[in-house]
Amino acid sequence: MRGAALGDHITVSRLTMAYGDFLIQKDLDFSVRRGEVFIVMGGSGCGKTTLLKHLIGLKEPVSGDVLYGGRSFWTATDQEREQAKRQFGVLFQGGALWSSMTLAENVALPLRLYTTLADAEVRDITAYKLSLVGLAGFEQYYPSELSGGMRKRAGLARAMALDPEILYFDEPSSGLDPLSARLLDELILELRDSLGTTVVVVSHELASIFAIGDRAVFLDAEAKTQLAVGDPRVLRDSSPDPRVRNFLSRGEADGTA
């Protein structure tokens, strides 16, 4: 069993992100502790998903760095970075399942690529991962035959295939009904508790933020930087910044909408 050792797992250090000349966010500085559920929140268009792309190595920062367990991610060689990527799994917004493959093949692909397990073992593990997300028996289905929520859960099964230390979620509750969204939240917590996984969630769903978030960072589109880091419940009630309180209370904090 992986110990839920405390300490910083992911550190974002003076990170500046831009598309060409268009600045998205600058001077981001925060860290995610091992085994916690960390939320990246903020209004639409503030760069939450862009930050996620920097964390998982899809987009290179203009300046600054991301550290995994104290080791630099962006100054590392390409090979080291590929190694580092194996320690995390990503659930993309729409699930991003490969449409030409069945669910079983989707989940099995990372296992086939990066492990030397026998076919029977891969099949058992795939069945187990799918049953963890409530999709037992759906091995032979193609993604296009499933609902959006099921696709998302199948994407989660694939993200967990290699037992990652870190799970990234991009808007896990978007496009789900409140009940399914809550079940997914509970699933995230259950996985964190039983596996000790560090979870980073990009979200603007307040219900979900308060339900699962241990700590959060708030990004602002106008200031183009982070306004606050901390427990979202504490930030809602006593953040010195009115913009943060406003967001976390749906604009009811200062009587402004």
Add this chain to the structure above:
Amino acid sequence: MAQPASLDLQRAADGVLQVRLAGDWLLANPLPATAPVLEQIRGATPPTRVEFEAAGLGRWDTALPTALVAIRRAAEAAGVPVSDQQLPPGAQRLLRLAFAVKERADARRALVHRSLAEQIGQASLGIWAALVDLVSFIGICAQSLGRMARGKATYQRSDLLVAIQEAGAESLPIVSLISFLIGMIFAFVGVRQLEQFGAGIYVADLVAVAMVREMAPIMTAIIMAGRTGAAYAAGLGTMKVNEEIDALSSMGVDPIDFLVLPRLVALIVMLPLLALYGSLLGILGGAAVSLVMLDVSFVQYVAQTADSMQLSSLLGGLFKSFVYGSLVALAGCQQGMACGDSAMAVGQATTRAVVMGIVLIIVSAAVLTVIYITLDI
């Protein structure tokens, strides 16, 4: 140092199956098989219950719950209760999570193996269905063209102009290159053969007639099947996947009028013009070769070409490219609109559009040639 994982079985007198797990259950290490447990459970005398004993269990990862899930699933199928009290708390929770959602009874699918005869039969039915789809699509498009003629079709003029630009002006470079080279190839072949009879000058007739009547229409049509027909299928298919076509329908706009019509008209109008242009370039290519290899002047060559041309050849060629243009556009649009709803399906639709377009071009070319010869055009 990892302790090897082990799994021991013990059948107690009261029929309880004790499964003793020990060592480090890690995927990176060799793992014991669960088959003996499953055999006991599925055997003639199944145990009254399955109990786990995990005192000697060391570290574990996915390997452990994977084995536990397989055992419990078999036990449930055989109606044998499983007690997980002795397992580490983390494994218990994962096991509970894995069985939290009951497997839907109708979900599981068996893989179906079909015989060769059945596959051939299905494929034949598929070809027939594709033909029926194409014919009905032609009907739908004809109705749409009728609405356009009466000014009742909803589409954007700018879309039509963009489609005309894409199918027309933007295709000029590749049509120029291919037609010029085809003209040169014909002239090379012609010069070698006709010189033997001292009839070298008739290369001009050969190139002109071949280009105008057959080669320019066919070559431009094949170029456009690969270029524009494929683009139509991929573009419309992606719109289908993104539900853009549903969005149009929900606004009361006929997607055939709005999306297919401009593309269809653009290609039908532009392909004959491209073929005409291709003929000219082909004749120039032939002239270039003849001027170098034969003892003729450019004026002589042009005069000979003009002599060989009849209006019927020109009109016949133009009519052919009109037919090819319709077929290529129909194949592209039909496959795009019939596309499935995944990224894979877009690729398949594009492939089918190009294959169908080229097959239709060649088949109709053969039919039209026979008709022309019969009618003596």
